Every structure is written in C-alpha cells, then in structure tokens.
Amino acid sequence: MGDALPAQAAQQGGLIHAVVGEDELEPAVFAAADRLANKPANALRIARELIRGSRTDLLQRIDEEAEAVRAGLKSDEARAAFAAFLNKKKP
Numbered sequence: 170m171g172d173a174l175p176a177q178a179a180q181q182g183g184l185i186h187a188v189v190g191e192d193e194l195e196p197a198v199f200a201a202a203d204r205l206a207n208k209p210a211n212a213l214r215i216a217r218e219l220i221r222g223s224r225t226d227l228l229q230r231i232d233e234e235a236e237a238v239r240a241g242l243k244s245d246e247a248r249a250a251f252a253a254f255l256n257k258k259k260p
Contacts (some may be wrong), residue, residue: 209246 176188189197205213215237219230241247253259 186258209241209250211244212241215241 174184174187179185180188185202187197217238219234
C-alpha cells in the first residue's frame with residue numbers, strides 16, 4: 170500500500186498504455202493525441218461518459234454501452250465511416 174509501482178509493471182498490469190524514455194515522451198504524446206484526434210469525437214465523448222459513470226451497477230453500464238453502440242452505428246458519423254471504408258478512403 171502506497172509503494173511505488175515501476176512503469177514496466179504498470180504497463181504489464183494494463184494500467185498504462187506505453188512506457189517511453191524521456192527523449193521519446195513528447196513525440197509519443199503527440200502521436201497519441203493525433204490518434205485520438207482522428208477518432209470519432211462523439212464516440213470518444215460517449216466512452217468517457219460511460220467510464221466516468223457509477224461503478225456500482227455494472228450491468229446497467231453494460232446496457233448503456235450497448236445502447237450507445239447501437240445509436241452510434243446509426244449516426245451520420247458512422248455512415249460516413251462505413252462509406253469511406255467501403256470506398257477505401259479515409260472518413
């Protein structure tokens with residue numbers, strides 16, 4: 170309790186995505202930001218809301234997530250992404 174957790178152990182435990190050296194930090198941050206910026210904004214907003222919600226009722230959270238996915242698949246954003254994929258273009 171309260172002990173330091175080495176970065177490699179945190180990564181192996183799934184607590185963090187990557188471990189980079191100090192000289193690689195800024196490029197890694199910008200690369201991650203770029204990946205996020207290229208994802209559907211509404212889907213990211215919904216994911217954040219679901220993650221930040223109450224953890225006491227897991228089944229309700231799963232149902233909410235399923236409904237969010239269903240609604241997301243019907244969105245203009247999803248239609249554009251599907252069309253782009255089928256036409257081998259970027260959304």
